[in-house]
Amino acid sequence: MLTILGFAMIATFLVLIMMKKMSPIAALVLIPALFCVLVGKGANLGDYVIEGVGNLAPTAAMLMFAIVYFGVMIDVGLFDPIVRGILRFCKADPMRVVVGTAVLAAIVSLDGDGSTTFMITVSAMYPLYKRLNMSLVVMTGVAATANGVMNTVPWGGPTARAATALKLDAADIFVPMIPALLVGLLFVFVLAYFLGLRERKRVGYLSLDEVLTPEQDTVLVGAGGGTGKDAKNATAGTKTSAGGAGTGDATADETPEFPADEDFQGLDPNRPTLRPKLYWFNAGLTITLLTAMIMELLPIPVLFLLGAALALTVNYPNMAEQKARIGAHAENVLNVAGMVFAAAVFTGVLTGTGMVQSMADWLVETVPEGMGPHMAIVTGLLSLPLTYFMSNDGFYFGVLPVLAEAGAAHGVSPLEIARASLVGQALHMSSPLVPAVYVLVGMAKVEFGDHTRFTVKWAALTSLVVLAAGILFGII
Template sequence: MDISGIMGFALMICMTLLVYKIKVSLGILFMTLPVIAGFLSGFSMAEMSLYILKGIENVIPVALMFATAILFFGILNETGTFTAIITKIAGRFHLTRKNIFLMTVFVSAIAHLSGSGAVSYLIVITTCKSIYNENKIPLTNLMCLSSLTFGVMNMLPWAGPCGRLAGVLNTDPVSIWRLCIPSQIFGILMVCVIACILSNYQKLSDIDSLSENNCKQCIARNKPTLIQQSRKKRCLSVGIMTIIIILLIITRISSWIVFMMGLSVISIINLKEVKKMELMKYIKSAGTMAGTVLASGVMVGVLTQSSMLTSMSEMISGLLPVSMREHIHILLGALANPISWIMSGEVEIFGFMPIAAKIASECQIAVEVTAAAFLIPYSAVIFVLPMTVSVHLGLSLCGVSLREHIRQTYLWTLFLSITMLGFAIIIGILPY
């Protein structure tokens, strides 16, 4: 039993306790705990410096992707691009009880292209809340459907977990996302099925007498004040966003380069509007996210470049039956949803994913496959967990308690996790 392996597991336990009990900044934890664990494992200063530099070097592309993506989608949000698309979609729905719920799914999927939970809740709830209120639909349904949709959409490389997985496993986030796309599409279809099921239990008063104009008026009353943009520029913005997403899917260009190009073009098109925008919040968010990712490079370096990860993997392998080792990615995926209630996503991603990927790689399973096997079921539960800060914004906007939200939504997240994971296995994306 290697001391570095013991210190590695001690590092995971300390991180879990500190995240839950003391609420210490993740960046601080990523920079301090691995260094302490490394020195206690007997690594020299020279070795630690080398590990840390290599780790930071590996996560720089992910940090750049987050920074450029946040600014890119921030400009799109400030110019009202998402709101314009959503308003157009919502206005085309004839108000029946099923259509209101399906509309919520569609507008939530569009809103979460930004990758930000807070922005998504603001857009969707301010757009749909009045429709729910005027038709006496409990806002728990709005919170439930939007959260489920955000979860499925959160597999996007720039949304958070995918980028963190890429950083810790030293791979491209888009390569992980490509494996998740079929399950993501299937997941949206399943949320539509959930919306239809929920609509059968929801009684609305005089809803069939409402017209499309009523829908547009409801949206207009809650539409946030944004930068005024010409129709031509808005169409160009939508076109550029579409091109950027297509480039990410079909090309092998580094994601941060794609977003850098998109950010440059969208800034030039909206040059006059950019001067009026309140971009400081996006710049701050981009800096915070990039800083956290770079700080995680310290942990990634100490874990993966030293003997620590190998020792931890050997200890876990010794406890697993030989027949189970080649299925460890599926096992981790199956546990991703329930285990997220007792362990933060960061600890799962930075602590256990490298171990699982190491064991799986010995069975000729690519790291991208292991990452996708975790991300697909894990994404479903993200926007129900109390640790997800943006959930509390959504609850505040809806006037719904966390307990009501969990009661209404959690079992559906389990359904999504199981069905999306099962779908990926059945179609052969995840070897079993």
């Protein structure tokens, strides 16, 4: 019964948010509360929620101060050169914009933190998507999938969890998986190419060199760099076809129109918050922060708390300016923190009632006896739904040891099981239980249901490509 109710709760949640019948925050709170009562443990709801909040509180704190820190870095102009470099590469071509999104997300993902990746990627690419009237779900989908593949780096979390759970060396798990992961990343770039071609066909393409002078190319960098007239001039003569607005799906039946400039979250090259004289200080501070994060010198929430305080103090010594910068990013902080604490209700009920363990046990038991010698492949396939519907902690510490034990009984090495367990990460990064995904959709102003509907199929396909490559190379 717990298994049935667990799957029913997850299915109800996904259907309601994808059909936009409830907001994600409301669904994350009300649906598990209802199912907790149906399970017969309504009296324990408070304990489950408090435990869930306690488990996710460090994550919420990390996200809050990370948003403030990287928001300040964006304000002071740290990432402006990256935006200009991408702009020169993209040349207002939607295909290049989507490929640039995948490349940028993959590079920034090397820091091992999804929230950081999404904040930098969206901040850099959002103005370009808006100016070219491209679908923002393409941006969020490509960024999330690229980050999911790169999330397997040993300092990213899943590999370390697998190594800890099975008492293995993280390098022995990760290094042999590199060829398969590279194939997965290449697939993401190819996917971005074809999605970009589809966007080019939908919104049209005219090179920047044909429509802008060198002095005008900053108009695509941000809102303050130009007027609504500039935006329209920048696309004069482009071929357009029926398509959705930038925030919708690519198949919506509306003629694209450029939104007003006040809708942009751009990087105005003349904004008053810039601090060009402090550029190398801010670059050094960011590199130091990311290095300390990778080396685990301090807990990540503490690092971002210290980093945010130092960045605000040095760049904006005036108290009024500091309050203004915090206020400018308060909406993102509130949205993301609220979503994380709402997700704590969902995870708390799933775990506390025993539904998640019951679902995992049922899935393991349904594996046919004849599949025993192929438990590594089974683990890879199971990692897709299990890491989507469960936290990484729940999967790697609760389910993976059971799968490894079943594999060992048939002579399958725990190393193969551990490697196979990584293939579902491309899909995992779009799970409603991953706090970072709310940073992504929140900053991009995309509905979580739209993101899910667009991304899940491509992310699942990417995971299967990684699994197939692992089998082909003899890694799994």
